[in-house]
Structure formats: C-alpha cells, structure tokens
Amino acid sequence: AQKITQTQPGMFVQEKEAVTLDCTYDTSDPSYGLFWYKQPSSGEMIFLIYQGSYDQQNATEGRYSLNFQKARKSANLVISASQLGDSAMYFCAMRGSGAGSYQLTFGKGTKLSVIP
Amino acid sequence: KAGVTQTPRYLIKTRGQQVTLSCSPISGHRSVSWYQQTPGQGLQFLFEYFSETQRNKGNFPGRFSGRQFSNSRSEMNVSTLELGDSALYLCASSRGTSGGEKLFFGSGTQLSVL
Numbered sequence: 001a002q003k004i005t006q007t008q009p010g011m012f013v014q015e016k017e018a019v020t021l022d023c024t025y026d027t028s029d030p031s032y033g034l035f036w037y038k039q040p041s042s043g044e045m046i047f048l049i050y051q052g053s054y055d056q057q058n059a060t061e062g063r064y065s066l067n068f069q070k071a072r073k074s075a076n077l078v079i080s081a082s083q084l085g086d087s088a089m090y091f092c093a094m095r096g097s098g099a100g101s102y103q104l105t106f107g108k109g110t111k112l113s114v115i116p
Numbered sequence: 117k118a119g120v121t122q123t124p125r126y127l128i129k130t131r132g133q134q135v136t137l138s139c140s141p142i143s144g145h146r147s148v149s150w151y152q153q154t155p156g157q158g159l160q161f162l163f164e165y166f167s168e169t170q171r172n173k174g175n176f177p178g179r180f181s182g183r184q185f186s187n188s189r190s191e192m193n194v195s196t197l198e199l200g201d202s203a204l205y206l207c208a209s210s211r212g213t214s215g216g217e218k219l220f221f222g223s224g225t226q227l228s229v230l
Contacts (some may be wrong), residue, residue, distance in 0.1 A: 020209055033216045035219075037221075040224060043223050043226070047218045047220065091159065096215075102149065102171060103172050104149075104151075104161065104219060105151060105161070106151075106159035108158050
C-alpha cells in the first residue's frame with residue numbers, strides 16, 4: 001500500500017518569497033513516481049512537477065523544484081518567488097510502477113496563501 | 117490542444133436517484149481515471165479505464181460504475197445516491213502506457229445530493 005503525508009494543512013508566504021511544502025511518502029514498490037498538483041478554487045488539478053524514484057537529479061519546472069530525499073522518503077515542493085496566483089491547494093501524490101499501478105495516491109493537501 | 121472536458125459542471129440530485137457524469141479526454145489519450153474529492157476523505161481513486169477495459173478499481177461500492185467508449189470518452193454512473201456521495205468528481209486522462217506520465221485533470225463535476 002502507498003501512503004502520502006502532508007503535515008501542513010495551511011501555509012502563509014509573503015509575495016516574492018520562497019516557500020517549501022512538505023511531503024513524505026511510504027511505499028513498498030521498488031520503482032515509483034512522485035507528483036505535485038495545484039488546485040485553485042476553480043477545482044481543476046494542475047500538474048506542476050514530477051520526480052521518478054530513480055532520477056538522479058531533483059526535478060525543476062520553472063519556479064517549481066522538488067527536493068527529493070529518497071532515504072528520508074520525502075519529496076518537498078519548493079516554490080521560488082511566490083506570486084499572488086500561487087494561492088491554492090497543493091497536493092503531493094505518488095504512483096507505483098507495477099501492473100495496475102496507474103492510479104495516484106494523494107495526500108490531504110496544503111492550502112497556500114500568498115500575502116501581498 | 118483541448119484539455120479534459122467534464123460535463124456537467126454542477127449537478128443537484130436527491131437521495132435514491134442515479135446520475136451519469138461524462139468525461140472527454142485529451143485527444144490521443146487512451147486512459148481515463150476517475151477520482152472522488154470530499155473535504156473529509158480527500159482525493160480517492162475510483163477506477164481507471166484503458167482502451168474500453170477497466171484496468172484498476174478503487175475501494176468503492178458497486179453503486180459506482182463506469183465505462184469507456186471506443187473514442188476514449190468515459191462515463192461514470194452512481195446509482196441509488198446517498199448523501200455521502202456529495203463530492204467533486206474529477207476525471208483525468210493520460211496516454212496510459214507509463215507510470216511516469218502526467219495525468220491531466222478536468223475541472224470536475226460538483227455533485228450535491230439532497
């Protein structure tokens with residue numbers, strides 16, 4: 001079974017500052033993928049960044065980077081230079097690699113509020 | 117390229133009724149999966165279809181069912197609605213050939229059961 005834990009129900013950050021959203025995971029799969037999604041109030045889940053368990057380097061996508069520490073089973077999202085439009089719910093998710101592993105397991109999410 | 121389209125956007129039903137939700141995936145995507153999102157349980161996987169076959173199923177009662185058509189469009193059906201079925205239902209599509217693929221989500225259908 002896979003489990004994702006996001007321990008920060010809510011976070012505040014000043015505009016233009018960087019912020020780190022925490023995510024820890026548990027899985028018995030030897031190979032897996034970790035995802036971060038953003039969900040604004042409109043409801044749509046927007047893909048932000050992906051990290052494969054065998055990727056040697058941390059993933060980056062524009063202002064988003066993933067701080068992947070495999071031994072600690074953590075996959076924290078770092079948002080640099082926060083913008084007002086970054087205010088939303090953020091979900092960490094994972095997916096295994098075996099047969100039938102096309103589903104995502106999500107954490108409970110972190111609500112990020114960017115303060116002007 | 118058009119995104120994932122879910123219809124309707126909002127639905128209001130009463131207990132005991134049934135409901136059908138629709139999802140049109142991104143062109144070329146053969147995998148469609150469904151998720152239920154509630155404030156209490158968060159995001160939970162319902163099922164996933166690939167090339168008209170259910171490939172994976174979450175832990176939901178048999179009242180929840182789905183299907184996929186030859187054009188990859190998918191429908192989800194909930195029979196004998198209960199108050200607890202009130203939720204945002206999200207559909208996601210992908211090529212369905214690799215575990216590392218991004219899932220692209222629609223805006224969801226907000227179902228309210230009265």
